[in-house]
Amino acid sequence: MAFRFWRRVRLAPGVTLNLSKSNASLSFGPRGAKYTISPRGNRATAGLPGTGLFYTVHDRNRAGRGGAAPAPSVPQRDRLKLGFFQRLITPAEEKRFIDGIRALNEGDQDAALAGLEEARDLPDAAWMAGMIRLRREELDHAKAHFEHALDRLGDLGALFGKYEIAAQASLPITSDIFAHVFPRERGTRLALVEIAQLQGRHADAMAHVERLLQIDATDPVVLLSFAELALDTPDDRALMDRVVRATVHVENETPVDTAILLYRGRALASLGMPDAAIDVFTLANRRRKDRPEGLLHQIRYDRAVLYDQVGRKAHARREFERLYAEDPEFEDLSAKLTINA
Template sequence: MDGCRELVLGNEEKALEHLEKAVHLADGAYLAGFLALKKERLNEAANYLAMAAEKHSRLGRYFSKYGISATMSLPITDEVSAHVGPDLRGVLLGLVEVYQRQERWEDAIACLERLQRLEPDDVVVKLSLAELLLDARPADKTNRQDGRFGRAGGTPEGREPGTASVNVCRKVVRLAEGIENETPVHTALLLYKARALRGLSLLDAARETLTGALHRRKARSEELLRALRYERALVYEYLGQRRRARSELEKLYVEDPDYEDVAARLGL
């Protein structure tokens, strides 16, 4: 496939031109979809990945025949990425990323719920769904609680910044049920569990979850560890432990003065 050759040579534009002529093949649609996503050509990416999903039983055949590795790195949250391959799981996770960028929240959730039915114990899928529910999806207009889940970059139109419904928080806690701190993906899911617990005003449980998550630092990115420490600082504030909260925030500020709203919380 000419597209694969150009991709190996680093010519992504030429590769995509060739691959767009091969989207009748499941593997061609897979590669074209991920390349279009990388180029922010979201409509094309959605179409190509949807085509790959329809032909998912044939995914990987061409790659296997010619010994081509087609593993892609996909951001799951701001702190964690995962590797996906040419199979239905990889295609649907790619579609989730496309739909999120298009603010097609219900389509993204439908993909993840389909994946959950197929692979109910997949921690990457659970993390992606938790992230979508708390950080991206417009919250329900009923049973809201102040959870301050919004990212520094803003929130989707139609969603009040920093709010999540009680039902959403409960769902995220259920997603993380029984999760141990085994890998960075597990750690990130524990972060979302703690955020949901805070949204439910279960502050002691949130603090314990974060402290446990911070016990393992090996292979965890600095960004993930900062997110855990920032969340713990917020929990300390909610618990009325102002001195401990400020101490945590000061350490974060020294490391990264522009991190989230740390400077504002310190009155700087």
């Protein structure tokens, strides 16, 4: 059962920069995701494509926490258009950063990338350039930028804060679930996890996830990334035990929880506990509203496989038939049901 539920997907195209009278906000990623900074606190709103479902997560960490120290505010009129006298006193790299953001706002991605990479010694410029390179699947360049941002973690977010620009990127965790990340350590390492997985560097991806677990072992996105990586090596009993222990508190409240439960069940099955795994898959299958269809199909398929293994042949056959009726091309259902044999 060492196969992935989801395929790795490319980052959704599109970068937008939205300005209002009160603040500026920068967002990357698919339609249906945004990040808002206001006096009432920060919040991330995430949408699952095609479901109409949105999640809003209030961010307990304010924009500067875990990164840059507070920076002096810049008047609204000057945030993306430095006046003549301000340009005289603004450092050259910072001017290139602002020019890059302005070019991004104007839709000139090439000019934006050029300006940001000229200012890449600044961690915020490096982070932004890394996201653009990642969108283009220029993975080595993106990796270098994100690693530089991590090296200057104490300054990461300083310029975004100074110019009151809210930066957000969306990274695919599954084909239907996106993680919304910001220029802080968590977002930078999740981007590096994505790059490492795309390049097949399993150990490097796991090293970043281990650090993220140290920061917050209950972060559902991090927990899902850990479980997915761990199940690449299902014969590692110690690692499967870690997955089971790390996910013991997970309830089926959100689609992310449902995906985590899929891996929890697989870990139990790998440890030779099929009945416990069946119970987990049954729990994961109880909530279907707003869950990606492919995820639910995979949970039911895995459960049916275990039904067959423990001798509950009728249960397995019934589940395979129902899955075949809904999606005849799913996995190896035709072979299991001896269709066209």
